[in-house]
Amino acid sequence: MVKGMKVLMTLGMATFLSASLISCQGSMNTKAANALPDSALVEGWEDGLKKEEAIGHKDTVGRGMLAKRLKEPIYIPVDTLSPLRKDSLEIWIKNEKRRIRDSVRLALDKFPKHIYFTFDDGPLLGSAAIDSISRAKNVKINVFLVGKHAYMSKALKRDFELYYNNPLVECYNHSYTHANNRFTTFYSNPISAYDDFEKNEVELKLKHKIIRLPGRNIWIYDDVRRVDLQSGASTADMLYTNGYRIFGWDVEWKIHGLTGKPIQSVDEIYTRIRNYMDNKSSMEPNNVVLLMHDDMFRNKKGQQLLSTLIDTIQRNTNYTFEFMRNYPFRY
Numbered sequence: 011m012v013k014g015m016k017v018l019m020t021l022g023m024a025t026f027l028s029a030s031l032i033s034c035q036g037s038m039n040t041k042a043a044n045a046l047p048d049s050a051l052v053e054g055w056e057d058g059l060k061k062e063e064a065i066g067h068k069d070t071v072g073r074g075m076l077a078k079r080l081k082e083p084i085y086i087p088v089d090t091l092s093p094l095r096k097d098s099l100e101i102w103i104k105n106e107k108r109r110i111r112d113s114v115r116l117a118l119d120k121f122p123k124h125i126y127f128t129f130d131d132g133p134l135l136g137s138a139a140i141d142s143i144s145r146a147k148n149v150k151i152n153v154f155l156v157g158k159h160a161y162m163s164k165a166l167k168r169d170f171e172l173y174y175n176n177p178l179v180e181c182y183n184h185s186y187t188h189a190n191n192r193f194t195t196f197y198s199n200p201i202s203a204y205d206d207f208e209k210n211e212v213e214l215k216l217k218h219k220i221i222r223l224p225g226r227n228i229w230i231y232d233d234v235r236r237v238d239l240q241s242g243a244s245t246a247d248m249l250y251t252n253g254y255r256i257f258g259w260d261v262e263w264k265i266h267g268l269t270g271k272p273i274q275s276v277d278e279i280y281t282r283i284r285n286y287m288d289n290k291s292s293m294e295p296n297n298v299v300l301l302m303h304d305d306m307f308r309n310k311k312g313q314q315l316l317s318t319l320i321d322t323i324q325r326n327t328n329y330t331f332e333f334m335r336n337y338p339f340r341y
């Protein structure tokens with residue numbers, strides 16, 4: 011039905027389409043690139059990779075092409091002589107979106123997939139176990155640390171040092187005080203909040219300018235800015251302006267810290283990760299960030315679950331465990 015339609019758009023039609031698209035795709039554009047066949051997408055990426063090898067550096071043309079296409083508005087051919095009725099057009103848009111998503115998904119599935127295990131609020135009871143599990147399983151992990159906790163006891167200072175000296179662990183910034191768990195008050199003064207992160211960096215001698223905001227799922231890095239709650243946004247913007255990258259999470263795993271009883275079982279959390287990876291619904295396709303907290307693994311039960319999750323991923327997928335420093339891998 012749509013085949014052969016003229017690629018023309020009248021002003022009246024444009025107004026109508028804009029209105030009907032606001033809820034799903036944002037602004038409209040009619041770039042011919044949107045009509046590229048899948049093979050061209052993959053070839054384009056491969057060309058980019060070849061160029062990258064030739065010139066010997068990473069930022070190149072093909073990179074991110076598939077991921078970008080997932081977010082692009084769709085291309086709408088319009089026949090001015092016999093325009094589609096509103097409901098048929100909506101069906102057409104829906105089908106077209108599905109077609110693009112499916113074809114990009116297939117193309118992306120040919121590329122590597124990356125999982126990021128991130129642990130917040132350490133050092134806490136549980137940190138030493140996480141440190142040994144990462145060594146035993148030989149997987150890279152990311153810890154977002156709270157400086158204040160490292161000074162609460164000799165044992166926690168020692169646990170922090172375990173992390174710091176483990177080459178499989180990268181230590182990042184989760185603020186010095188953890189906002190004393192009064193988030194709105196903390197973020198109402200972005201300058202003192204900023205200083206709290208800076209203090210943490212100095213006290214813990216953190217080597218990377220990578221931050222997760224306490225109590226907020228905010229992402230600001232490269233060309234991305236996504237804010238869950240406005241309170242926290244000014245602090246995050248200030249940090250980003252000063253060279254920090256701010257990362258949230260895609261999936262959260264919750265376990266009761268004292269009983270070690272999971273809110274979601276290993277199977278549930280594993281399925282969730284797989285769904286994000288397969289549906290390309292994470293912040294960056296082919297990259298899934300999992301959030302956990304150190305105190306979830308203070309007892310044997312919890313530790314066993316963490317080991318089982320790692321085993322399950324290693325046995326059933328070819329995901330690579332990565333450092334947030336290298337986030338995201340774009341294809």
Ligand SMILES: [Zn+2]
Nearest residue numbers: 130131224225
């Ligand atoms: Zn936290």
